[in-house]
Amino acid sequence: MNVMNVLNQIMQQASGSPSGGGSQSGMELNKVVQNVGTQFRGGQGGSRGVDVKSLLGGGALGLMLGSKRGRKMGGTALKYGALAGVGVLAWKAYQNYQDNARGGPQPMATHNQGQPIEQLQGQAQERRGLEILQAMIMAARADGHIDANERTILTQEIEKLGPDDELHAWIQQQFDAPLDAAELARNADSPQASREIYLVSAIMIDNQNPMERAWLDQLANALKLEPELARQLDHQVQSAA
Template sequence: MNVMSVLNQVMKQAQGGQSRSGGMDINRMMDSLGSQLKGGQGSGSGIDVKSLLGGGALGMMLGSKRGRKMGGKALKYGALAGVGVLAWKAYQNYQSSNQGTSQPALAQQGQPLEQLQGQAQEQRGLEILQAMIMAARADGHIDANERALLTQEIEKLGPDDELHAWIQQQFDAPLDAKALARNADSPQASREIYIVSAVMIDEQNPMERAWLDQLASALNLDTGMARELEQQIQVATKA
């Protein structure tokens, strides 16, 4: 399945533009996020949130089709562009604050999405895309017409037949946080699943907030880790 091709385009929508190659510009993304993750400031160091349009498949999945105000949520969308980096930074911060807490060895944490290659990256991409779709469905408001529109937007991204069928299955599958969590292939994958879900949900919607809390429990993320992941979203998208 060409999942990373589709996911890369969604990530580019989060950044408000497309690269010439149509893929994820890892070097530019790393440079963009680098000083923020180190606590620095400066011109060109952050994501240009003013350019975030929330359009296309991303805007549909994140709920703009239901008339939500884009403003504050648009600030969160940019976090999708560096989901692996942000999740890893959250882990580092959490580890520093919880030195006495037993944690899996570094080698067992798993690599960030942006560092994976080949099949490993494709598998992680499926996990991320599945989390995004489930979060988009969390408030139960995707009706038949909205699903058709969303399907059209996703088709514009060029999924192959196998991926297209898989995406349709995700719309029909039960919202099951435990099933989603079982697909996580590492602690890093769990953090990435949570962070993209946190980007997707509306904190003011009780059903969506409840979904995020269920997911944290299913992923075995304690309150401190979940809070750190959500904090990284705010750091990455700070204007």
């Protein structure tokens, strides 16, 4: 399945980059994230900003977010640019969590933590991409507002990004499947994957919506995230705005 092609282009929409729909269009995910990662490692948010009108006005991501009735523009919308650096931000949250637990910066235990999605290759990256895309779709459904018509339009928008028949069938399964945080958590291939699943879900949801916030809390519990680590992940999302 060409899941990374689809995910790359959705992330480009989030970062305000143009998306043409072909496998070679736009910027490569690794290039996008390299820029974002440099900004955050340097402690600065950068100057690119996010084209909010482009972000919420169309495309697969815009439709997923557009299903949230009453979502506000402005600072809340700006956080979606964090999608372009989900692996970098999830890893940074883990670093901060470890530093706080130890009382300051120290060598961090990384054994069996897994790698950020941007560092993976081949089948490992495709598998992580499926986990991330599944988390995005479930978060978009968490408020119960994707109706049959919206689902059809969203499917058409994703089709424009070039999914194959296998990926198309998988996407349809995600729309039909029950919202199951435990199942989503079981698909995580590493602790880093768990952090990325939570972080991308936190980006997608509206904290002011009780149903969506309840989904995120349920997911944190299913992923077995420590409360402080979940707070660090939430902080990375908010600081990206």
